[in-house]
Amino acid sequence: MLKDKKVAILGDRDGIPGPAIEECVKSAGAEVVFSTTECFV
Helix, strand or coil: CCCCEEEEEEEECCCCCHHHHHHHHHHCCCCCCCCCCEECC
């Protein structure tokens, strides 16, 4: 489903961090073009 797609990731400090999401989408075949973990208050 994500094969050959470009993905921008916004992780949450109190939820799922960006690097964890990044590993999942990479294993699904997507290219990560931006990844960060932010604190949403």
